Amino acid sequence: MPRGSADAPGSPPHALDAEAAAAILDAAALLVVALDSDARILRFNAACEQATGFRADELIGKTVWGLIPDDQRADVEVVFRELRNTGRSSLHENDWNTKAGGQRRIAWSNVAVRDASGAIVRVIGTGIDVTELRAAKAQRSASDARLASIVHSTMDAIVTLDEAQRVVLFNPAAEKMFGRASAEVVGRSLDLLIPDRFRAAHPEHVNRFARSGRTSRRMGQLGRVWGLRANGDEFPVEAAISQTPSENGTLLTVILRDVTEHERAAETARLLASIVRSSQDAIIGTDLDGRILTWNPAAQEIYGYSRHEAEGEKLARLTPPEGLAELDSLLEKVRIGRSVGHLETVGLRKDERRFDVSLGVSPRRDGSGTISGASVVARDVSERKELEKKLRQTEELASVATLITGIAHDIGTPMNVILGYTGMLARSLSAEKDRERLRIIREQVERVVRLIQTLMNFARPQQQESASFVRMEEILERSLGLITETARHRRIAIERDFAQTAPIRAKAERLERAFLNLLVNACDAMKEGGVLRVATTELEDAVEIRIEDTGTGIDPDALERIFEPFYTTKAHGRGSGIGLLVTRGIVLEHQGAIDVRSELGKGTAFRIRLPREPAAAAGGSESAP
Amino acid sequence: MTQRILIVDDETVNGQMLVDGLGEAGWDASAAASVGEAITQLENGRYAVVVSDIRMENGDGFDLLRAVRARAKPVPVILMSSFGNEDTSRRALSAGAFAYIAKPFDLEQLLPLLDRARGEACRSG
Numbered sequence: 001m002p003r004g005s006a007d008a009p010g011s012p013p014h015a016l017d018a019e020a021a022a023a024i025l026d027a028a029a030l031l032v033v034a035l036d037s038d039a040r041i042l043r044f045n046a047a048c049e050q051a052t053g054f055r056a057d058e059l060i061g062k063t064v065w066g067l068i069p070d071d072q073r074a075d076v077e078v079v080f081r082e083l084r085n086t087g088r089s090s091l092h093e094n095d096w097n098t099k100a101g102g103q104r105r106i107a108w109s110n111v112a113v114r115d116a117s118g119a120i121v122r123v124i125g126t127g128i129d130v131t132e133l134r135a136a137k138a139q140r141s142a143s144d145a146r147l148a149s150i151v152h153s154t155m156d157a158i159v160t161l162d163e164a165q166r167v168v169l170f171n172p173a174a175e176k177m178f179g180r181a182s183a184e185v186v187g188r189s190l191d192l193l194i195p196d197r198f199r200a201a202h203p204e205h206v207n208r209f210a211r212s213g214r215t216s217r218r219m220g221q222l223g224r225v226w227g228l229r230a231n232g233d234e235f236p237v238e239a240a241i242s243q244t245p246s247e248n249g250t251l252l253t254v255i256l257r258d259v260t261e262h263e264r265a266a267e268t269a270r271l272l273a274s275i276v277r278s279s280q281d282a283i284i285g286t287d288l289d290g291r292i293l294t295w296n297p298a299a300q301e302i303y304g305y306s307r308h309e310a311e312g313e314k315l316a317r318l319t320p321p322e323g324l325a326e327l328d329s330l331l332e333k334v335r336i337g338r339s340v341g342h343l344e345t346v347g348l349r350k351d352e353r354r355f356d357v358s359l360g361v362s363p364r365r366d367g368s369g370t371i372s373g374a375s376v377v378a379r380d381v382s383e384r385k386e387l388e389k390k391l392r393q394t395e396e397l398a399s400v401a402t403l404i405t406g407i408a409h410d411i412g413t414p415m416n417v418i419l420g421y422t423g424m425l426a427r428s429l430s431a432e433k434d435r436e437r438l439r440i441i442r443e444q445v446e447r448v449v450r451l452i453q454t455l456m457n458f459a460r461p462q463q464q465e466s467a468s469f470v471r472m473e474e475i476l477e478r479s480l481g482l483i484t485e486t487a488r489h490r491r492i493a494i495e496r497d498f499a500q501t502a503p504i505r506a507k508a509e510r511l512e513r514a515f516l517n518l519l520v521n522a523c524d525a526m527k528e529g530g531v532l533r534v535a536t537t538e539l540e541d542a543v544e545i546r547i548e549d550t551g552t553g554i555d556p557d558a559l560e561r562i563f564e565p566f567y568t569t570k571a572h573g574r575g576s577g578i579g580l581l582v583t584r585g586i587v588l589e590h591q592g593a594i595d596v597r598s599e600l601g602k603g604t605a606f607r608i609r610l611p612r613e614p615a616a617a618a619g620g621s622e623s624a625p
Numbered sequence: 626m627t628q629r630i631l632i633v634d635d636e637t638v639n640g641q642m643l644v645d646g647l648g649e650a651g652w653d654a655s656a657a658a659s660v661g662e663a664i665t666q667l668e669n670g671r672y673a674v675v676v677s678d679i680r681m682e683n684g685d686g687f688d689l690l691r692a693v694r695a696r697a698k699p700v701p702v703i704l705m706s707s708f709g710n711e712d713t714s715r716r717a718l719s720a721g722a723f724a725y726i727a728k729p730f731d732l733e734q735l736l737p738l739l740d741r742a743r744g745e746a747c748r749s750g
Contacts, residue, residue: 409680412707413636415729420642423732424649449729456708 031106031127034113037084037120039063051106051129053099067096069103079110080123087112087120093130105131157237157256163249165190165206177237177258179230195228209241210250216242227256235260282378285364290315290331293373302357302380304350315376320348334363334374347378356385390588397585404455411452418445454582469503472511472536472543472610479515480534483523491529501538504612506590511610514586517579518547518606525551525604541612542592548605554598562596629670630654630739633663633677633689639728643676646732652739660684664692672700674723674742676735679706679713687720694721701742705730 031051034043040063044056052067059066068076072094079092089111095103106127113122151158157174159167166189170182178185178193185192194202209217217240227237240255276283282299286292295310303310303318310317319327323346330340339362347357360377419442426438480494487494522532530550537544554562563584587594590610598604630652634640640656647654657663660683663675675693679686686704693702701723706713709727717725723745724738 408708410707412728413634413639413678416707417636417639417642419729419731420639420646424646427649445729452708456710 031125031129033064033125033127035064035080035123035125037122039065039080039123042122043124047129051098051104052096069095069097083110083112083123084120087114103131104129105134155257157258159190159193159254159256161190161206161252161254163210165252167192168251169253174256177229177235177256178227193228195226195234198226206241206252210243210252216240225256227258236263280379282376282380284310284315284376284378285373286315286376287373288331288335288371290327290374299378302349302355302378303347309350318348318378320346320354322346323348330359330361331374334361335371337363337371339363344381347380355380355382357381393584394588397581397588400581408452408456411448415445415449415452467505467507470506470508470511471503472501472506472545473498475506475508475511476515476534476536476545478508478512479519482516483519486520486523487532490523490526492523492526493529493531495531495533497533497535499536499538501536501543502612504543504610506610507586510586510589514583514608515545515547517583521579522547522549522551522604525549525553527551530603539609542609543612545608545610546605547608548603550603553600553602553604554596555600559596559598563594628653628743629672631663631666631672631675632656633658633660633675633681633686635659635678635681635683639678643732643735647735647739650732650736660686660689660692663689667693667696667700674739675700675702676739677702677704679704679709679717686717690717690720690722701745703735703738703742 029047031047032043032045033041033048036042040061041059044054044059049055054067064080065073065077076092076094079090082088083090089109091107091109093105093107095105098104107130108125108127110123110125112120113124115121151169151171154171155173157177158169158171159174160169162168166187167185168187170180170185172182174185175182180192190202190206191199225237225239226234228234236259238257238259241252242255243250243252245251276294276296279296279298282302283294283296284292284299285294292310292313292315295305295307299310300306305313305317315327315331316324326343326345330343333340339360341360341362343359343361345357345359346354348354358379358381362375363371364373364375366372422438422442422445426435426442429435429438476496476498484494486492519532519534526532526549533546533548535546535548537546562580564581584594587608587610592608592610594606594608596604596606628651630647632640632643632647632654634643634656635658637656637658640658644654644656655666657666659681660677663677666672667675675689677686677689686702686706690702690704693700702721703724703726704717704722705726705728707728709725713727714725723742726735726738
């Protein structure tokens with residue numbers, strides 16, 4: 001009975017009745033306060049005491065104004081005077097001060113009590129403490145406001161539908177996403193927002209959800225959903241849905257996120273990941289200190305470390321000691337945002353083998369543009385370097401060949417004249433001594449001629465001999481046959497360590513010449529006797545030939561130069577300085593490789609590798625055995 | 626039957642040596658220092674054999690070979706060059722040379738070729 005019993009104006013006063021009513025209200029735990037016409041407190045019940053903390057005897061006889069907060073007193077006075085003057089009952093809500101210094105919110109229902117003469121003598125207020133109620137309400141409205149603000153400002157589109165799937169709420173993000181104003185959409189069917197081909201199935205989906213009794217489905221649980229913009233574009237969305245009962249039936253709220261960009265980014269990320277995975281180049285991500293964060297399969301291939309072994313290690317692990325300073329300066333450049341491309345340097349494999357590597361290093365930035373690390377792309381260029389080296393050698397040889405051809409042409413005629421006239425002289429001279437001297441001249445000329453002829457043979461690498469399938473052991477035997485006499489004479493033991501290698505396509509006579517040069521050199525290095533060891537080995541895709549002696553050896557400086565044209569360690573007039581050049585030329589013709597190790601006083605070992613399948617046929621017409 | 630032989634070489638010292646040597650061997654040899662000179666001499670006299678260098682300053686031995694072979698009565702031509710190889714030899718023979726010989730050579734190597742060439746010249750003309 002918060003409104004109390006309305007006393008119609010002019011009705012007779014029922015003071016006692018009012019007192020009785022107050023007692024009842026008192027018992028009902030309502031606040032009851034009775035004031036005289038001067039607003040002095042006549043009655044202050046237990047509920048009042050409880051709400052304020054004041055005892056009745058502290059307040060009885062004092063005006064009520066002491067209980068009213070100052071800022072509300074004027075309002076309350078108006079209410080009080082109105083009631084006292086007119087007797088019209090009223091409802092009013094105001095605060096009361098508590099003894100503890102706080103305030104309580106009380107909702108009052110006020111009535112006037114008249115005496116027998118009809119004059120208003122008292123005012124009785126019956127109140128309910130609504131402090132908690134109001135606080136809760138205030139909280140609720142704040143929370144409602146917050147929600148509204150979220151709905152308004154969120155990046156996600158929020159669309160609320162009624163049971164008939166008509167739009168009842170369409171937030172600004174939805175407006176932006178679908179390209180339609182809220183006013184245009186609200187009240188219309190959801191169909192407006194869905195591509196044609198999904199229209200039939202879509203409401204059924206939504207209904208099924210509504211019937212399922214679930215209250216929500218998270219983003220992504222609905223699977224791929226498509227939206228339709230006002231301009232007809234379709235776009236992929238992720239949707240979350242929830243249902244809430246309301247006075248107007250169940251409302252479905254759909255939260256939509258446009259994942260076009262996200263999908264594009266994800267697609268790009270997938271693409272990049274697959275590129276990184278399948279790249280032939282090592283692609284390594286590091287932090288700014290060079291600590292490895294990512295490691296692709298090519299990195300494993302090139303450096304030999306598994307991902308597990310590499311991640312967490314520093315780039316210094318992949319760099320030989322002499323390259324560390326360079327690495328530091330690279331990382332320093334990255335830290336200041338600079339890139340370095342195609343730096344050719346040396347890498348270090350897990351097995352400690354060094355290899356030629358081309359490095360590209362660039363700074364990696366995080367979402368905010370801050371440099372967060374380095375991306376390193378490393379390419380194993382040792383094969384290319386090797387090819388370049390071979391090409392350079394071939395070019396050198398070609399230019400030497402051109403030179404030799406020119407020289408030979410100029411030498412041929414004078415030699416011819418010398419041979420011709422000495423021949424004539426030999427026939428006309430009668431003194432034995434003169435004829436002997438002439439014989440020596442002709443012998444020396446012939447030596448020069450042989451030398452030039454050798455040079456010419458070298459200068460014409462693609463001479464007429466054609467490649468055929470031959471066994472290296474047979475060719476070595478032919479070469480060995482030519483030095484057997486010399487070897488026996490010098491007490492050189494010949495050891496053969498021949499594997500039965502399969503025939504390879506090669507020019508037999510050229511190789512015989514190449515091997516012979518090495519065998520002659522070996523014999524020359526063993527003036528006091530020794531062991532000449534000739535060995536063959538079958539490799540996976542090549543045949544290896546080794547010619548080793550126990551002779552004087554070659555000092556390291558000379559060793560670096562022995563393949564140079566006209567370089568010789570032999571006594572003046574003894575070596576032409578082209579034997580090894582010719583040998584190397586022939587090996588290169590076969591796309592093979594030759595190297596040498598030597599130790600002074602111990603001996604020298606040449607190793608030749610001839611590929612089983614030269615990249616291009618070694619020239620000439622084919623002739624199978 | 627003439628035993629005249631024409632030596633063509635822009636290196637006159639070589640030409641002179643051959644003239645000397647072949648003279649001792651019984652040939653009537655003369656020398657020309659260029660293709661042009663050789664053609665003039667061929668027009669003015671009868672020769673049994675021509676021996677010509679291939680690489681010369683003005684025109685090479687192949688030019689001379691073509692000119693000689695274009696004549697009504699071709700003379701056998703022996704081509705020579707410094708340190709030639711099988712390739713040069715094949716080129717010379719396929720161009721119609723009677724023989725090819727690489728410098729430096731001994732006169733003893735040239736003489737049998739000349740005898741054979743003379744025999745050839747007799748048969749054909």
